[in-house]
Amino acid sequence: MRPHDQRPPEFVEALAKGIGILEAFDAEHPAMTLSEVARRVGLSPAAARRSLITLEAMGYVGKAEKQFFLRPRIMTLGSAFHFSARFDEVLQPDLRALVDRFGDAASVGTLDGDDVIYVAHVSVQRARRAAAVAGARYPAHCTAIGRVLLAALPDDRRRAWLDGADLHPLTQKTVTDKAALATILNEVRTEGYATTVDQLDYGITALAVPIRDTSGRTIAALNSSGYTGMVTPQDLVRDRLPALRETASHIAHEIQRFPVLQSVLGG
Numbered sequence: 001m002r003p004h005d006q007r008p009p010e011f012v013e014a015l016a017k018g019i020g021i022l023e024a025f026d027a028e029h030p031a032m033t034l035s036e037v038a039r040r041v042g043l044s045p046a047a048a049r050r051s052l053i054t055l056e057a058m059g060y061v062g063k064a065e066k067q068f069f070l071r072p073r074i075m076t077l078g079s080a081f082h083f084s085a086r087f088d089e090v091l092q093p094d095l096r097a098l099v100d101r102f103g104d105a106a107s108v109g110t111l112d113g114d115d116v117i118y119v120a121h122v123s124v125q126r127a128r129r130a131a132a133v134a135g136a137r138y139p140a141h142c143t144a145i146g147r148v149l150l151a152a153l154p155d156d157r158r159r160a161w162l163d164g165a166d167l168h169p170l171t172q173k174t175v176t177d178k179a180a181l182a183t184i185l186n187e188v189r190t191e192g193y194a195t196t197v198d199q200l201d202y203g204i205t206a207l208a209v210p211i212r213d214t215s216g217r218t219i220a221a222l223n224s225s226g227y228t229g230m231v232t233p234q235d236l237v238r239d240r241l242p243a244l245r246e247t248a249s250h251i252a253h254e255i256q257r258f259p260v261l262q263s264v265l266g267g
Contacts, residue, residue, distance in 0.1 A: 087261070
């Protein structure tokens with residue numbers, strides 16, 4: 001959410017509060033009491049209660065005993081976006097082709113603040129680990145996709161991001177030193193790809209490349225990942241990098257046919 005001094009005059013505070021409540025539910029907080037919702041979103045109990053009652057009346061939130069939870073109707077919001085942007089039509093065929101060729105998994109993601117949001121994903125994997133399903137979001141510094149997107153930021157924006165970033169670890173191997181990450185991002189920008197090993201979760205080794213628009217601006221990133229121990233970053237670069245770059249180029253060309261999708265990814 002934008003800082004208060006950057007909000008337009010027409011900003012609707014009540015709507016922002018309701019959306020903030022919906023975003024507060026996640027895997028660690030699947031159900032919450034009124035006080036927990038208020039604390040997590042930073043609202044007074046009275047304000048949280050009014051929003052929750054409204055969301056419950058609209059069918060987006062349910063309540064059992066004193067616990068609030070999301071209802072299936074919330075999925076219609078994501079599906080409306082998914083279908084209007086034509087993700088299946090444009091992105092899924094290329095991701096399936098990569099998975100058919102290499103196995104493992106392939107994803108497309110875009111940057112949203114400090115996080116990467118995965119907008120499309122195909123996988124043959126069934127391991128219990130962090131899942132890059134469509135709609136999932138993870139800290140950008142922990143993912144190969146995120147590092148490609150961060151490396152593509154203008155220098156001043158990248159420095160500002162690093163200055164304000166909370167590089168919390170998700171594994172013992174997660175890079176949390178800002179100077180070290182800055183060096184990595186410089187290398188990613190020079191080489192045109194990023195690799196990660198066990199940064200987001202144990203068992204994930206990934207390679208990512210940029211997806212660029214007609215002006216050369218990076219608007220998204222494409223990855224291919226496998227199991228740590230079965231593939232190394234060197235394996236991915238040797239065996240998959242040319243195919244990933246070719247696929248990213250094809251996706252970029254396809255995106256031009258869909259103005260909505262181009263606007264969505266272009267931010």
